[in-house]
Amino acid sequence: MTYRTIDDMFEPGTLVQLTDLWTPALARYRDRPAVVIDIEVLGYPRSITRQVNGTSVSEKYDCIYTVALLPVEPAASLAREQVPVIRLISLDVAGILPAEPQSSEFAAWCAREFCGAEPAFVANPSAAGNGRFIGAAVLPHTIPMYEARHRPNDHRNKSLVAIEQVRRHLEQWQPDVIVLASTHWMPRDGFFIDDGAQHHDGCDASYQGVEPQLFSFPGDPELATLIGGLAHGAGLPVRRIHRVAQEHAVWVPGHLLCQERRIPLLPCSIWWRGPREAHRRFGEIIAQAVRRLDRRAFFVASGGLSHTFDFSKPPEYVVPQGERFDRLAQEWLERGQHGRLLDMSEDDFETWNPEGRAGHLYMMRGALGQDVRGQSLCYHGSNGTGYLTMLFQS
Ligand SMILES: [Fe+2]
Incomplete structure (x- = not known):
């Protein structure tokens, strides 16, 4: 085999x-x-x-x-x-x-x-509105991290505490919807957007194959439909889909951030090996749809930074070349210099090796629509990779 x-x-x-x-x-x-x-x-x-x-x-x-x-x-x-x-x-x-x-x-x-379908045509793509992204967060998402709530000595509890800070901000800000870019959803033929009205585990409940699917969120089909239509009209490869099962890069952050409040959640994919610029453009189109529909939206970039694993060291270890670029990325984001991430050389980018090829970060910048400065809540290593939790308020 x-x-x-x-x-x-x-x-x-x-x-x-x-x-x-x-x-x-x-x-x-x-x-x-x-x-x-x-x-x-x-x-x-x-x-x-x-x-x-x-x-x-x-x-x-x-x-x-x-x-x-x-x-x-x-x-x-x-x-x-x-x-x-x-x-x-x-x-x-x-x-x-x-x-x-x-x-x-x-x-x-x-x-x-x-397996997805072509989005419907949008008749009037330039209609105005007053919606916007009120903020965003970058955060990690692993299953063990979710379980870390029950493991007092787990190093990932630091991230959980930081994600709880994000949740408390959401409680104040009261967004209408969370748009979440998942770095575990990486189709090779373009972007996907989940237009389901309800996200829940649609798998055969009698078979416990991989992991429990501990989620149930309302979706935002109206927003997803408009995003799909606008992106399609703008020439981006995009498909709409109602997924039967989510993955943990969607439901763990969703669960941690929404808890009982049931904020509508709209999951979207990144585009595996798609251009960085296309991710930013897709984020801008998401913001355009949010504006038109008068949503107060929050963007979640679900993924880590450097993503080179090493299980031979203590749990909080980060591979040095990854950490070097993580620290740079963190500094740039704190200063609102999102463009520097977009402009990285191929060599530096490959050395950094970010999760999801940083598609979630480029989409976030597009959704925010400006160079918003980030507030670092937590950075630590995890089995060689870098975990950043950062909050953006716009
Ligand atoms: Fe991941």
């Missing part, structure tokens, strides 16, 4: 064969044709080990697939409710399944139903 990197993953719409080699609980689904409908990129390879004849065999995976399964009972026409959806690690996918008439028809249906 080969380790598949994110540059070598199965695209949404692909018909795949599952295996229970690594996840025995998957046996019940193993023989069902499955279609990849969504991908979460974790950002670094994680190991999983199994026993084979008394020896340990380890492999790595670095993404999580959401797959739809062909229903057991044949039906004349399909509906979302009849189609079980589960999340699994990339090692649970054995390979591409040869297409049979029934399964390829199912794959085509899944592509239409689950």
Whole structure:
């Protein structure tokens, strides 16, 4: 078996064969044709080990697939409710399944139903309004960080305390909506925006494959529709989608920031390997839609800074070349010099190796619409990577 990197993953719409080699609980689904409908990129390879004849065999995976399964009972026409959806690690996918008439028809249906659609045309793209982004925050998001609430000695509690400060600001500022850019949602063909009215876990509840999906948020379909239409009209590659499952870069910050207040949350992707400038432009278009619809919006850039992992050192370690650029980025953002991030040389950028290729930071600047100065609430290392929590008020 080969380790598949994110540059070598199965695209949404692909018909795949599952295996229970690594996840025995998957046996019940193993023989069902499955279609990849969504991908979460974790950002670094994680190991999983199994026993084979008394020896340990380890492999790595670095993404999580959401797959739809062909229903057991044949039906004349399909509906979302009849189609079980589960999340699994990339090692649970054995390979591409040869297409049979029934399964390829199912794959085509899944592509239409689950993999996004072109946004509708917006008739009057320049209409005025008074909405705006009242602020933004950069923050990290890991699952262990969320669980760190229950681990008093976890180094990531520092970030949790800082995120709690952001939450208290939101309590005062009362935004109508949070637009969240996720660095784990990295399609290669452009930006995606979730136009669902309600975000909740739509996976088969009887299968606990990857992690609990502890979220339930209202969305903002009107805003998402307008953003999609405006971005489409501006020539950006963008698709709208109502995701069946979110990933933790969306729901952990959402959960920590909203808690019981149920602020509408609008998740959007970054564009894997898309130009930096396109991210900023997409952020500007998001702000344009916010203005038109008179929303008081808050932007969350969900992701870390440098993203080179090293588990061999103490938990708060940051790889030195990453930390050097993290400190620079932090200083630039504190001074409101967002353009310096945009203008970094390719060499410096690759040395820095930011999470999500910093797409979340460029989008944030576009959404803010000006060079707002950031207030650092926390910076620390985490297994080689850099975690920054920073608040922007505009
Ligand atoms: Fe992450």
